[in-house]
Amino acid sequence: MGVRMNHRGLKALRLEDSVTARALRILPAYSAYKETYTLLKRSRRWSREELAAYQAQALSCLLDHAYENVPYYRRVFRERGLVPGDIQTPEDLALLPFLTREDLQNNLADLKARNYPEAAFEYVTTGGSTGIPVGFYYEKGVSRAREWAFMKTQWDRVGYRFADRCVVLRGYVVGSAEDGIFWKKTLCGRWLLMSSHHMTEETMPAYIDRIRKFKPRFIQAYPSVAVLLARYMREHDIEPFPTVKAVLCGSENLYPWQRDLLTESFGCRVFSWYGNSEQTVLAGECEESTRYHIFPEYGIVELIGRDGRPVEGPGAMGEVVTTSLVNPICPLIRYRTMDVAILGEGLCTCGRAYPMLERVEGRLQEFIVTKDHRFISMTAVNMHSDVFDNVAQFQFYQRKEGEVLMRVVKKPGYTDRDTERILRELDRKFEGDVDVTIRFVGTIPRTPRGKYQFLIQDLPLGQWGISV
């Protein structure tokens, strides 16, 4: 609330002094950051009961606010004959409907909170590497600062400090193939952004040389991009970068084989988190474990099965449905992320009482469907296995149940023997229930954001999720 008042006050000030004006403009961002970071430092020691009490209170504030100020939710409550007081705990959320991406797109204007000035809305879209991009709103200057406080809290667990040098491999396009410079520095020279679009067998030595000279303490990367570098290093017996303390992996699911390969090639901790740009869920590993610890202050997470009800018991898998507690300007309640995860059990040795996800299996669109309609996660395909030694890149494509096309970019040493071994390995993974056809291609294009997609799924698996 204090943050919003600052924002409004700022408009009325009309300061002549540009330096003061600039200082005040960053004030809402700074207080959002500070407030959140301080809360997270305190709440990491809270018990389950204390966290539940915090969440119940935050949920009650959110629902009161949504009912009062957000036309979409006023309608949702009225249609069901409900008032915010009917929902006291996260379990009671089941009284409200799910919010799909389509609902979000079709009702965006009505999801804007009326008690914020127009100038406070920042329009943001998701990447849309799978499916249609989705648009929503952040609170200008505040949402990103708050997010950064959560990220910094996670990275603190592997010793990240503001002054640290960081190489960022996240698909930024900088420079051009002609001038041979595929990177640039930002944040007063502390971050080196490197384009994944130009990474090839030919340019990789220059990348490695530049990273070594930059002496980064951390590498931030999309897993699919870090893997390109890691594979090259392993194949050419290149020593890990001695200064790198951890590889920070986000924005894509990190498959177990990718973790193994990155750990081996970089010789350091691989730290991963799971979140979305809609800011409804954030969960990260801790100092002691690779399970995803869900921030209860960030959002409420439900895992929902195909029957539309919460999944139960160890190893149960469900779609991640989330209620954001951090973005009141455009509230998303019971938002279907289309991601699938497995519930974690028990407590972690780190002492945080956060709920956990054992694993994130990936997006619904990242499953292969067998002849008998089973869903096989891409986590099952281990590209780190030596079966793929002579494969430069691969991508699956499915448009019919029980059949996949595998596009393969060969390395020079590739022979028919490799084809046989790959087919045998996949037959084992898919338990004979998926027919695989291999097609050799020259390249596999990256998405506009520079990621590699291991599977293009043309079956409408979104409908596999919970019924709406």
Ligand SMILES: [Zn+2]
């Ligand atoms: Zn832990």
